[in-house]
Amino acid sequence: MDYRDTAQEAAFRAELRAWFGQNIPPGWRDVIEDPAGRTEFRKQWHRTLHKAGYVAMSWPVEYGGRGLSPIFDAILGEETARADAPPLPGNVNFLGRAMWTHGTEEQKKRFLPMLLTGDAVWCQGFSEPEAGSDIAGLRTRAVLEGDEWVVNGQKMWTSGAHAADWCLLLVRTDPDKPKHKGISCLLTPMNVPGIEARPIYLANGEPETSEVFFDNVRIPRENMLGHRGGGWSIAMTTLAYERGPGDTGFVPKYQATLRRLEELAAERGRLADPAVRPALATAYIKGEALRLTVLEQLSLRVSGQLAGEEGSIAKLLWADAEQSIQHLAIELLGPDVWLGRAPQRLSAYLSSRPVSVYGGSSQIQKNILAQRVLRMPRA
Amino acid sequence: MLALLTDEQRMLRDVVRGAAAEMGLSSADLAGADRGRGWAELSAIGVPGLRLRGATGAPAASGVEVMIAAEELGSRLVPLPYLGAAILPVELLALAGAPARVVGPLADGSTRASVLLSADLGTFAARPDEGGFGWDCADAGFALGLVPAAAGWTLARYGVTEVEPLEAADLTRTVAGIAVGERLEEYPLDQDGVDRWLALALTAASADIVGAMRGALAGAVDYSKDRVQFGVPVGSFQAVQHMCAEALVRVEGAASTVKYAAWGVDELAVPEALLAARTGKAYASAAARDVLETVMQVYGGIGQTWEHLAHVYLRRAMLSAQVLGDERHQLAEISHARLGGR
Structure with missing residues (x-):
């Protein structure tokens, strides 16, 4: 047990700090504010990171990664937040694992390189209007006609769909089989006829995600990932990896938010309020509990013990920490939040609400913990 | 970075777990229980002496083993x-460089001692020459008090003249007013030493709480x-499941912060520790x-009775929460550490 960086980790961290010091594009926030420039900027940043060797650190070397432990991904996330650098490409590790675990040799050769370099942007077509928490109830159909799958249906919450080149799409291929066993996974190009992506505007007024319509979309048969009927296990096993707060760089962002709130409370003279200091300290201990839980789960991953269902603990700590700190933020600012004088704070507050919904709602996480970790009986 | 127990630490955990299963409580009726049962075995495992310093000055075991x-x-x-009567006084004496003739009998379990605390157990007794209060101090043969000195502190060792147990909530531990005689010995101790001791003592009390929560929750889930009610196990109801899941999240969140603290006792600089x-x-x-x-609620009516262990867990954990400062006290200190006097 050692919570400090190893010599190799410390060297990597130092290297990253130096590199970020030289390479962060000035004014990048303004560039991604504009939806038109956002996609191109993200691709460009992905390429820059890849050239520097900062994409897919934990991928096996044979697939173009650096073969390092996932701790290095976590360090990259931490240093990205510390340097206030543009966001890392979000789903590269998760998609990569799905492809090298389940893909054919041809699929690996075709898809892994462009995932690495950022030449292809991916989205994930999982949820549907009628398949939210009950995602295995998805209805988007794929029917085999000759050498093509013909897809019809609708996906929801497909983040980044409008900018994506490809979609990891879950479809129902075998409606007569039990619902978990009739699902398959298609590697779907987004530029084919019959696909339409429309933005979904969330409560803060931003088009943060999308819905996607499929109307007789024809996908070559060889684009199936894994075997027919194997889509559910691909989605679940790969989701268990690399989708927690540790992989999203949430912890360092949270710590930065807390620092800003501490400054804000001091500037506004709110530290004299006897309720404010304990509230800020509570935000700190919640952040620590999350940081340290994430680190333990990462350590399990490093030692080859996949933290599966226990990942729900981190998700629940994450949702609670983020929603509590946003409550604290709006309390510190008082009426300004609601009178249009702090629009970013209002937006940040509203953005904290879906944290307990996306990636599995808090209620689903509790079901998972009760039934699969505590082994309580199903109803 | 790696936050996993070593193989040796997992072995210690299994050994202590086995011993605890034998010497733990099975009912709240402590009147007839042999309170001394198991002390020899615990001493043989080496629990009282975990923080005894060896020839190199390093403790026999780290804060992590104490946590386990x-x-x-x-x-x-x-x-x-x-x-209270072994690991914590051993640590305090060791930090002050007390000789083996004083520390040794504590570490091998043949003697017990108590650190003199304030009446609310939140800090050190202000005037230890006049006595103080002991937590987990059953059969303490001597007492230790901290007295301000020109540079730092003086750790004074006293004989115990009178012990007056309180009717404290925790049924498993002795909390008592302790009257003392003359100072037997004095050892100098700097602020860093005091803070190091606090780090270990807070961590030990926190680990006690985590253990109590774990044990109690496991029982309630079982x-x-x-x-069976309404023809099905009550644990199949989502309302019950969600209560237990929420409790699990709190327990694991606590356990992860306490594990880091336990590692930090020996590895972090004093302020960070x-x-x-x-x-x-x-x-x-x-x-x-x-x-x-939550545990008491999951047990329903039976969990509200004197005979049931649920309240014994609650009593123990809530008293441990008071030792060296409760949540409110710690939040104030954390706030001070992060924001200073602003």
Whole structure:
């Protein structure tokens, strides 16, 4: 047990700090504010990171990664937040694992390189209007006609769909089989006829995600990932990896938010309020509990013990920490939040609400913990 | 970075777990229980002497081993004074460089001692020459007090002249007013030493709370699988499942902060070690009441009775939460550490 960086980790961290010091594009926030420039900027940043060797650190070397432990991904996330650098490409590790675990040799050769370099942007077509928490109830159909799958249906919450080149799409291929066993996974190009992506505007007024319509979309048969009927296990096993707060760089962002709130409370003279200091300290201990839980789960991953269902603990700590700190933020600012004088704070507050919904709602996480970790009986 | 127990630490956990299963409580009726049962075995495992310094000056075991022992013994409500009357006084004496003739008998379990605390157990006794209060101090043969000195502190060792047990909530530990005689010896101790001791003591109390929460929650979850109402186990109801899941999240959140604090006792610089220990104590203390109330609720009516262990867990954890400062106290200290006097 050692919570400090190893010599190799410390060297990597130092290297990253130096590199970020030289390479962060000035004014990048303004560039991604504009939806038109956002996609191109993200691709460009992905390429820059890849050239520097900062994409897919934990991928096996044979697939173009650096073969390092996932701790290095976590360090990259931490240093990205510390340097206030543009966001890392979000789903590269998760998609990569799905492809090298389940893909054919041809699929690996075709898809892994462009995932690495950022030449292809991916989205994930999982949820549907009628398949939210009950995602295995998805209805988007794929029917085999000759050498093509013909897809019809609708996906929801497909983040980044409008900018994506490809979609990891879950479809129902075998409606007569039990619902978990009739699902398959298609590697779907987004530029084919019959696909339409429309933005979904969330409560803060931003088009943060999308819905996607499929109307007789024809996908070559060889684009199936894994075997027919194997889509559910691909989605679940790969989701268990690399989708927690540790992989999203949430912890360092949270710590930065807390620092800003501490400054804000001091500037506004709110530290004299006897309720404010304990509230800020509570935000700190919640952040620590999350940081340290994430680190333990990462350590399990490093030692080859996949933290599966226990990942729900981190998700629940994450949702609670983020929603509590946003409550604290709006309390510190008082009426300004609601009178249009702090629009970013209002937006940040509203953005904290879906944290307990996306990636599995808090209620689903509790079901998972009760039934699969505590082994309580199903109803 | 790697936050996993070593193989040796897992072995210690298994050994203590086995011992705790034998010497733990099975009923709240302590009147007839042999409180001394198991002390020899615990001493043989080496629990009282975990922090004894060896020839190199390094402790026999790190804060992590203390955490492991405290969690495992706490989870079974073991009613023996291994923390307050052994590990904590050994640590304080060792930090002050006391000789082996004083520390040795504590570490091998043949003598017990108590650190003199304030009436609310929140800090050191202000005037230890006049006595103080002891936590987990059953059969303390001598007492230790901290007296301000020109540079830092003086650790004074006293004979115990009178012990007046309080009717404290915790049924498994002795809390008592302690009257003392003349100072037997004095050892100098600097502020860093005091803070190091605080880091270990806070962590040990927090680990006790984590253990109590773990043990109690495991029992409640087991019960919910067996208890049938409306023709089904009550643990199949989502309302019950979500209560237990929420409790699990709190327990694991607490455990992760306490594990870091336990590692930090020996590995972090003093201010960071103390901040980590206060973080664990604040988190565990806040979780204790919620989690143990959930446990009592899951047991339903039977969980409200004197004979049931649920309230014994609650009592123990809530008293441990008071030791060296409860959640409120720790949050104030954390706030001071982060914001200073602003």
